[in-house]
Amino acid sequence: MQTHQLIAQLGKLKESAKEAIANANAPIDDALKSYLHISRPVEQVLTDMVIRASQSPGPSLLLVCGNVGDGKSHLLARLKGTNDLEPYFSKFHIHNDATESYSPDETCNDTLSKVLQPFADDQLGSDPKKVILAINLGTLSNFLEEKKDGFGRLKAFVESNRIIEADGTEPDNDTGTDPVFKFVNFTNYHFYSLSADGPKVDLIEELLGRIVQSSNQNPIYQAYQWVAAQPWAGQCAIKANYEFLTHRPYRKVIAYMLVACLVKEKQIISFRQVLNFIYDLLVPYQLAHPELPKYLALTQALSVEEKVQFLAPYYLFENPKLSKIFFNLYQLDPAIRRYEALDECAILLFTEPEPITWLTGEFPELLSRPLDLKPNERIKHELVIKAYLRFNYFKNPTAAIYNDDYFLEYTRALFAFNNNDALGLRPIIDLVKKAAYSWNGGTSEKNKAIVSGTVKNNAYRVFKQLNLKVILPKREDKKDLAVINEFTQEVTLRFSLPGDHIFPITVDYALYVLLQNVNAGYRPNKLDRHTYINFARFVEQVTFADIQGQTLYIDEINFGFPLDYKFEFNDEYQEFTFSKLHRA
Numbered sequence: 001m002q003t004h005q006l007i008a009q010l011g012k013l014k015e016s017a018k019e020a021i022a023n024a025n026a027p028i029d030d031a032l033k034s035y036l037h038i039s040r041p042v043e044q045v046l047t048d049m050v051i052r053a054s055q056s057p058g059p060s061l062l063l064v065c066g067n068v069g070d071g072k073s074h075l076l077a078r079l080k081g082t083n084d085l086e087p088y089f090s091k092f093h094i095h096n097d098a099t100e101s102y103s104p105d106e107t108c109n110d111t112l113s114k115v116l117q118p119f120a121d122d123q124l125g126s127d128p129k130k131v132i133l134a135i136n137l138g139t140l141s142n143f144l145e146e147k148k149d150g151f152g153r154l155k156a157f158v159e160s161n162r163i164i165e166a167d168g169t170e171p172d173n174d175t176g177t178d179p180v181f182k183f184v185n186f187t188n189y190h191f192y193s194l195s196a197d198g199p200k201v202d203l204i205e206e207l208l209g210r211i212v213q214s215s216n217q218n219p220i221y222q223a224y225q226w227v228a229a230q231p232w233a234g235q236c237a238i239k240a241n242y243e244f245l246t247h248r249p250y251r252k253v254i255a256y257m258l259v260a261c262l263v264k265e266k267q268i269i270s271f272r273q274v275l276n277f278i279y280d281l282l283v284p285y286q287l288a289h290p291e292l293p294k295y296l297a298l299t300q301a302l303s304v305e306e307k308v309q310f311l312a313p314y315y316l317f318e319n320p321k322l323s324k325i326f327f328n329l330y331q332l333d334p335a336i337r338r339y340e341a342l343d344e345c346a347i348l349l350f351t352e353p354e355p356i357t358w359l360t361g362e363f364p365e366l367l368s369r370p371l372d373l374k375p376n377e378r379i380k381h382e383l384v385i386k387a388y389l390r391f392n393y394f395k396n397p398t399a400a401i402y403n404d405d406y407f408l409e410y411t412r413a414l415f416a417f418n419n420n421d422a423l424g425l426r427p428i429i430d431l432v433k434k435a436a437y438s439w440n441g442g443t444s445e446k447n448k449a450i451v452s453g454t455v456k457n458n459a460y461r462v463f464k465q466l467n468l469k470v471i472l473p474k475r476e477d478k479k480d481l482a483v484i485n486e487f488t489q490e491v492t493l494r495f496s497l498p499g500d501h502i503f504p505i506t507v508d509y510a511l512y513v514l515l516q517n518v519n520a521g522y523r524p525n526k527l528d529r530h531t532y533i534n535f536a537r538f539v540e541q542v543t544f545a546d547i548q549g550q551t552l553y554i555d556e557i558n559f560g561f562p563l564d565y566k567f568e569f570n571d572e573y574q575e576f577t578f579s580k581l582h583r584a
Helices: 007-011 033-037 039-056 072-082 107-115 137-146 150-160 202-212 219-228 237-245 248-264 271-282 294-301 304-309 324-331 340-350 354-364 381-395 406-416 428-436 509-519 527-533 531-545
Strands: 062-065 093-095 132-135 181-185 187-193 198-200 448-450 459-466 485-486 491-499 503-505 550-556 565-570 575-580
Touching: 007 033, 007 219, 007 271, 033 219, 039 062, 039 132, 039 181, 039 187, 039 485, 062 072, 062 107, 062 137, 072 381, 093 107, 107 132, 107 137, 150 181, 187 248, 187 406, 187 428, 198 248, 198 406, 198 575, 202 219, 202 237, 202 248, 202 271, 219 237, 237 248, 237 271, 248 271, 248 324, 248 381, 248 406, 248 509, 271 324, 304 381, 324 491, 354 448, 354 550, 406 428, 406 509, 428 448, 428 503, 428 509, 428 531, 428 565, 448 531, 448 575, 485 575, 503 509, 503 531, 509 531
Parallel strands: 062 132, 062 181, 093 132
Antiparallel strands: 187 198, 187 485, 448 459, 459 550, 491 503, 550 565, 565 575
């Protein structure tokens, strides 16, 4: 039976496809997999590590850590199959699938114990064996917990380098380096980079570009050419979506939205998931039938509404159940936003006699397929309005109405944090300080925070002077990098109070937005305090730290006025005093 060649080739991008499985001990032999390989910063790091370790006379264990599907096996297979690197890799035993056991009678941890036996505490130095272990972080954590008595030195190395729970802080110099153990953590290398101007999305853009590159080495493009030569090509939704992706500005918009998912939702996106996302975007699941007769029958029966719904820039925001990526993109739907200028256009569309014709004229690159209404066929205005709002976003992504200041500010804070840039951290430091003072309510006076009690009092509030000071990175530790490729996606700050009290707080994007709202006057509710319990505890800890020796201020609840009373301990006379404050 004849197949739709473009669907068949794109189908190799699916996570369920056999081509998605990589074997680190076998070179890449699939043409599409080899073609889609993109050089990432982690590739050079791993290459240098293997070369140095292969030249060392002693034993070496290289931990290639990460999450499921993030490309560890693919990269190892590619590097091992490279002629220039094969002599170095030949000195290593590569153990890839760390969740597998050698026999049904033993667990994966038992198998790992055998593989890593030369690196056990009682064996280290007796065998110059070299091993590359590609392992998921969860598996590594379970192994070290179960076998900690026999692999204490390895466990200390992993913990001191914070491999499993990275927080962006520097490793312990005493145990952070080891002549036997080395590691590369794929979770610290993302599909974007950080810069002073915001995120750089070159990596995802390059991958999307590879999919549509007009090259004889690109099997997907060859399949596209086959479709383009067919008499039914003008009605092919898959072909139209593929052509949509050929426009670089549209690829940049998609790449930027994927990065927004990574930062805003703290989503971990693997290389395999990105490829699967591209397949889902270009091949609507309702039309995912490689058998050509069945596909053509479905295509011919489509209404104009369905044809619009299957267009990539529309389809992208309509299917939150397809995957975690689509769910997060659903939250970024530009059709959810309301702006006066766009609302005026939406109102005009209600009176437009031929809305499809109007849309085609407004967005010719997005509506290249014929969308002729059949006799008596109608189209919902809601669909037309959604299409307009989404198409307008792809056509004008840099318009002021689509600016996301919080996202840009937070990525700049990430850049400063991972660059050890004290001055660049100042905005987020000031944000956290001010929010800590205002978390339980505020006063017109600076640096005073409410001391929350167990019994709610509707008449009085108790305040304490709170002089938070941040512990800044040292000037000599500033990295001065223009672009950062290896980084954590959260900002961890440390604050101090008199008495050597240190209070760390980690700020992710969601907390960053909440703190901005708190500083603008928003009062956190019960759900906020539960969701962001780490910050609630941070505020509680800094408020009650050394409270016995602090002056307390009592305020009658009369918002907008200064504090009313002061309660303090007089050290000279060894007595407590309660006095009324003069109002300005």
